[in-house]
Amino acid sequence: MYAVILFCFSLWSLFGVFSESVSVTEGDSVTLSVDITEVKDRIYWKFGAQDVVIAEINAVNNNKSLYEDRADGRFRDRLKLDHTGSLIITNITNTHSGLYKVINTNTEKQLNIFNITVYARLPVPVISRDSSQNSSSSNCCVLCSVMNVSHNVSLSWYKGMSLLSSISVSDFNIRLSLPLEVEYQDTNTYRCVINNLITNLTQHLNINQLCHKCSVLYCCCGFTEAVIRLVISALVCVATVAVLVYDVRSRRDEQKKRSHTQLND
Incomplete structure (x- = not known):
């Protein structure tokens, strides 16, 4: 691990290129921070494998230009440049995932590289009584579900701080569900958690409200x-x-x- 870090630092020292991985949630804003105020040349911000120019900074006269209609118009009404040359992307979507490069056009030198990964916003878990299971006289069956989840999402049941069970999805899925059986008189704290690599959402189980014993007629x-x-x-x-x-x-x-x-x- 230390060898990899040292190797990356050596590359940065040799070529002067700073590379950063950025993870962000869909709908949020992200700032790709650079400081090119001391660079007295023309600077390009490029996106994707095709190196599409989406922003330009002329350090000589301090002019800034945004090309939001390029790259199939995916950046329209979403780009800003601050006084340092940092690029701000608002209301980001999955189509904005990829490589962003800061290029000195006079020397063709790469000053910065950013790799953005955009994750879908997580849905709130819903806990309901599991009517498909026959609850015993002492136990209650519940189900934690989420709809329209994307890749790299996990759904888990916790008892206090202890993980009880978990299920993951690697591709787009319509529905993700995880059952749990608890006692009617259980006083422990249970929670259902959905998470991806950058964020999570928690829903707590209210046993008294959800697992109250029903009437004889209903049961x-x-x-x-x-x-x-x-x-x-x-x-x-x-x-x-x-x-x-x-x-x-x-x-x-x-x-x-x-x-x-x-x-x-």
């Missing part, structure tokens, strides 16, 4: 069947009330007929 019959039974019960009640009302009205009408017959007699 034994299931939600759909429970609703059907409730609807049938309501219909039976309505029918019973209708029969009673009809019976009362029939008796009342019969009594009126008898009273009318007696008066006529």
